[in-house]
Amino acid sequence: MENQVAAASGKLGVLVPGMGAVATTFIAGVEATKKGLAKPIGALTQMSNIRLGKRTENRYPKIKDFVPLASLEQIVFGGWDVYNENVYQAATNAKVLQQTQLDAIKAELEAITPMPAVFDREYVKNLDGQHIKAKDTKWNWALALMEDIKNFKEKNNCERLVMVWCASTEKYIETTDIHETIEAFEAAMQADDDRIAPSMIYAYAAIKMGVPFANGAPNLSCDIPALVDLAKELGVAIAGKDFKTGQTLMKTIVAPGLAARALGVNGWFSSNILGNRDGLVLDDPDNFKTKEVSKLSVLEEIFQPEDNPDLYGELYHKVRINYYPPHGDNKESWDNIDIFGWMGYPMQIKINFLCRDSILAAPIVLDLALFMDLAQRANMSGIQEWLSFYFKSPQTAEGLKPEHDIFKQLIKLQNTLRHMMGEDLITHLGLDYYQDLVESL
Structure with missing residues (x-):
């Protein structure tokens, strides 16, 4: 190509x-x-x-x-x-x-x-x-x-x-x-x-x-x-x-890690405040709904609760965005993540991301x-x-x-x-390094 x-x-x-x-x-x-x-x-x-x-x-x-x-x-x-x-x-x-x-x-x-x-x-x-x-x-x-x-x-x-x-x-x-x-x-x-x-x-x-x-x-x-x-x-x-900037960026980083370790998640509450023009626009419910639909889809696709009901079948995901003029373009997001591990024991993760949108x-x-x-x-x-x-x-x-x-x-x-550019694709499999070693012995 x-x-x-x-x-x-x-x-x-x-x-x-x-x-x-x-x-x-x-x-x-x-x-x-x-x-x-x-x-x-x-x-x-x-x-x-x-x-x-x-x-x-x-x-x-x-x-x-x-x-x-x-x-x-x-x-x-x-x-x-x-x-x-x-x-x-x-x-x-x-x-x-x-x-x-x-x-x-x-x-x-x-x-x-x-x-x-x-x-x-x-x-x-x-x-x-x-x-x-x-x-x-x-x-x-x-x-x-x-x-x-x-x-x-x-x-x-x-x-x-x-x-x-x-x-x-x-x-x-x-x-x-x-x-x-x-x-x-x-x-x-x-x-x-x-x-x-x-x-x-x-x-x-x-x-x-x-x-x-x-x-x-x-x-x-x-x-x-x-x-x-x-x-x-x-x-x-x-x-x-x-x-994909602030809170959703963090979700697409953290959620794959939880899924990779087969840790359960039964709740993820997300709240944002920002005061720029974007925040003003999203202060209207009709405009917020467009953003909400975009943000809510992320976790479902990563966790796939229909395929992993024991881990994510009861996931409750809530997103809130609030207009707060004093912060201007400095968006602040809070995430409360309720997870559970071995034998169902509960744990929590708290994320406070003070970002610049x-x-x-x-x-x-x-x-x-x-x-x-x-x-x-x-x-x-x-x-x-x-x-x-x-x-x-x-x-x-x-x-x-x-x-x-x-x-x-x-x-x-x-x-x-x-x-x-015509280069080989990389799968990160890496077995060839070790297969070559075995064959040489």
Whole structure:
């Protein structure tokens, strides 16, 4: 497959719907790294190594030196937002990064201004921005976004584009008949159907323009049959859903360990407080339900209670998110885990994670942008399940259960890169070392 990966030549435009705390932290981090003022900690594409061949070969290159990724110097930023602030102003207001750090890259950030957003307050009731496209049919909104994409690419002389959704969580909706086929979906947009969410319009516009789309929120977005089929038909990579950052990151680390040791779990209570724009949006019950569904699915898929009733058949899982303005972007999560071991004796685990939401999300945005661009150049269209590592609720082909174990997700990601470059896959079996030894005696 190595020869099928096109070179990462020219500029790569990274388009971001929603230029709030996550997006501005991501952009500022890349610009600071380019000037040698920071390091891209947390980004596998920049910091991680990958093993090639046998352990005895001692081949552990950086991922960025192994696969043909676009470099940070090739990236050009753009996007949409409901507030008319350049990235410097938005990052200052988000209060994630120190002002001295922002001031050091002020010129670069001030040069990036958002385009007017497609916005429907029915889907995000707690926001009321004014920097939005005039009310129109959702079909015409899609056409306007496609025109934005075309103009951005031409104006910035970009060779390729990717789009990563960093905007708010929309209210909870389920797939209906209008989401089943592209014909029904397009007809519904032309009829200005209420069941077409703004994120779906962005996803549709991206796919139609040949732009890979990654969904960082739990919204349906491109996770509907119509857009999955369209992506396959047009040869466009898609992935989602919902960046795996704080509490769910910890669950996908801890839960596989408990399952590996066959320890029982009968209760897992999770509570969060955060005060950024995401917290404000999730303060509405309709929007919280979308996030709740995404977060609740993780433990069921890891523990598989239907196959392990003695260990997890009575598992009670509860998730709470509370808006708390004083904490800003500094999310705090508490997990109480009631476990039991030998002969049913109870034990407890307490986790108090004082994390920074946008600091954890920013490297995910970078990795997804670069890996989605890589997938597109490798002709890997449709759902990119190998990027499940980055998502709370990984999008999969119909009928496939998602893999939530972060360690298995990492193996899948690394083996996909090895396969892409014509290297042997690694199973970690290791028996050949010992079989060879026995045969030599």
